[in-house]
Each structure stands twice: as C-alpha cells, then as structure tokens.
Amino acid sequence: MARPAADDEDEKPLDPSIDRLRRKLIRFMGINLGLIFLALMVVVGALVYKSYRTPPASAPASDIPTPDGQPASGDIVLPVGAKIVSQSISGDRIAIDAELADGSRAIFVYDIGEKRMIGQFALRTQ
Secondary structure (H helix, E strand, C coil), X not given: CCCCCHHHHCCCCCCHHHHHHHHHHHHHHHHHHHHHHHHHHHHHHHHHHHHHCCCCCCCCHHHCCCHHHCCXXXXXXXXXXXXXXXXXXXXXXXXXXXXXXXXXXXXXEEECCCCXXXXXXXXXXC
C-alpha cells in the first residue's frame, strides 16, 4: 500500500481571499438558520395561540340549568296556521321546518338555553 502524500496530512493555510469568502458564507448560513428558526417559532406560537383561543362551544341541551332538576320547558310561538313538517336539534338549538298558512315553508331556529327565537328563514324555489 502506498502511503498518502505528505500534502494530504499537513493542511495548508487558506488563501486570504478564500478565507474571507468562507467566513462570509458561514455568517450567511448562520443568519439564514436564525431566520428559519425564528419563522418556525412564529408558526408554533400561532398554533399554540389558536389552540387556546377556540370559541367556547354552546352548552348541550342536557346542561341547561333547570329548577329542581325538572325538564326544560317553554313556549315556541309559530305564526297562526303553521304546521310543523319536521324538526331537528343540535346542542341547545332546535330548527323547526313549518308549513305556513299561505302554503309557503319556513325554518324557525329557537335557542333552548335562552328561550328565544333567534332566526326565521323562508324557503323559496328558484
């Protein structure tokens, strides 16, 4: 086996212009890595902030406070002559699909927790 050349064992000092270029590249790489790390921390911070700032969910109908544990009760007032076609409940809101006296249909949205009508939407065909 041949021995490596003596030039490979002894490192020669770099040319001053190449050494300046190497220092500039190292500084450039350090600045870029710092900026990437900063951007990553901003993204992580935004995700953490968003996870703690989720809007509070509305209470389910089972969590509505009622006196003495009695079932919730109240009146939902619909227009005269309205007939309920269907209804659906989600959380503490109930949507009632009703056929009105004039034959048109509307959806009434009622908040059980607040015991008030929060919306009325007419159904029309185009």
